[in-house]
Amino acid sequence: MQISNVANLPSKFGNFKIQSFKQGHKEHLVIFKEPLGEEPIVRVHSECLTGDALGSLKCDCGEQLQYALEMIDKHGGMVIYLRQEGRDIGLFNKVNAYALQDNGLDTVEANHQLGFEADMRNFDIVSDILKHYNIQQIQLLTNNPKKINEIKGVTITKRLPIKVGENEYNKSYLETKKNKMGHLF
Secondary structure: OEEOOOEEEEEOOEEEEEEEEEEOOEEEEEEEEOOOOOOOEEEEEEOOHHHHHOOOOOOOHHHHHHHHHHHHHHHOEEEEEEOOHHHHOHHHHHHHHHHHHHOOOOHHHHHHHOOOOOOOOOOHHHHHHHHHOOOOEEEEEOOOHHHHHHOOOOEEEEEEOOOOOOOOOOHHHHHHHHHHHOOOO
């Protein structure tokens, strides 16, 4: 794993520090605001170009990222931004999954139709990143039980729910996350 220098990132959400972690061909980003404290708030966020950058209403990803950045700005902590587009099926396949969803499949069914598991993401790098910052306990900002179960090497002292961004276009998507993937709300 390669680790970049720390740089400043002033943004509309606040003034942060950033650092990149290179794992194979993937380059992940940590956005943080000090003080991190003994139990920092941590959001592990997987890349979603359509939601994060384009403001897609098909998901709640962009709103979750914005909420996390606002919370980190107020309380300190970090967002670990993992380059795992489309639950790690990639942008090309995610667009194909979107097309299948346009024809009535839900997000899990669309991934299966394309030959993928419902969620292909891996969170192993998170423990390495947290270890780099000497973090041993976190308050995890998530609704996803997979993250709670797969983040190793630290104690999750508290799960902070994140409920944002529900709209007419993503209502069934959120229901699928809850009913088929066990997401907590």
